[in-house]
Ligand SMILES: NC(=O)C1=CN([C@@H]2O[C@H](COP(=O)(O)OP(=O)(O)OC[C@H]3O[C@@H](n4cnc5c(N)ncnc54)[C@H](O)[C@@H]3O)[C@@H](O)[C@H]2O)C=CC1
């Protein structure tokens with residue numbers, strides 16, 4: 001909130017400057033563990049309310065969360081779409097509101113796109129930390145959009161892969177991705193070529209039909225499945241879903257929203273927070289899938305970090321105050 005008692009506006013560039021993986025990763029890991037205790041005296045986060053925008057092939061998601069001990073009250077509004085190939089419209093747009101839980105005042109209204117990209121990638125990295133093979137040398141990314149970039153950033157910051165491969169529906173997009181990121185990336189001509197032999201595979205596509213097939217996946221590999229966040233959409237085929245040990249960020253969310261889980265009939269073995277808490281094993285020796293749907297607590301932790309950083313840096317009256 002600014003000196004006039006109005007919410008501060010924190011735009012995309014400022015969120016990108018203020019939110020850092022080194023702060024986000026440890027806080028998010030704690031929050032995922034707290035969530036999986038399923039104790040409403042610690043975390044209150046209903047499964048998001050989803051309003052279908054059938055006419056436009058998309059959804060509006062409302063994602064409130066309250067973290068009791070940290071006293072963080074937040075909600076995100078996110079619109080997401082299954083876009084036609086070549087569409088110039090964004091596939092995800094989001095705004096985050098951070099509240100003062102005591103008064104109910106809105107402290108800050110901030111861009112949600114950078115938060116969505118970074119917290120989703122950070123949660124995938126935390127999941128990989130607990131369930132990827134001990135010797136993980138080859139990282140494969142299917143898709144080359146916003147989530148591909150944030151996943152590349154955090155996975156190469158947190159782990160030491162020897163090779164990173166990317167495949168995208170349009171080869172030019174994969175090539176642009178490879179030239180935009182910091183390190184070396186091998187652009188593959190097919191998803192199969194990118195996947196075969198990889199230790200960690202990240203699916204970050206807008207697909208509604210499978211793009212990753214179990215027969216390509218090396219036994220023991222870890223898959224972070226980030227796209228297909230709707231009951232009718234798929235990224236992974238039945239072969240993979242049936243042979244893998246399946247983890248999710250939220251079991252309830254996955255059973256309501258994940259086409260890969262609902263349509264394959266696969267069971268969620270554990271939430272990633274249960275692995276963090278030590279109440280479920282992180283089967284590194286088996287083929288594992290982490291099904292990510294996204295959670296309000298991930299946005300809440302991120303928004304609090306952004307706001308605290310913004311305050312500690314004295315704000316920027318010219319840019320962020322109304
Ligand atoms: N689990 C979570 O918390 C979150 C999941 N998502 C989901 O992650 C996915 C990627 O999101 P963004 O990177 O923001 O989107 P984006 O639009 O920036 O990138 C999408 C990528 O998927 C590719 N693609 C689109 N249709 C495809 C198809 N039929 N087959 C193969 N590739 C295809 C595009 O070429 C592009 O490389 C989306 O499905 C989105 O809904 C997004 C935010 C959070």
Ligand SMILES: O=C(O)C1=NCCCC1
Pocket residue numbers: 078079080092116229293294295
């Ligand atoms: O958690 C989120 O934010 C999203 N999840 C699924 C698709 C788009 C945004």
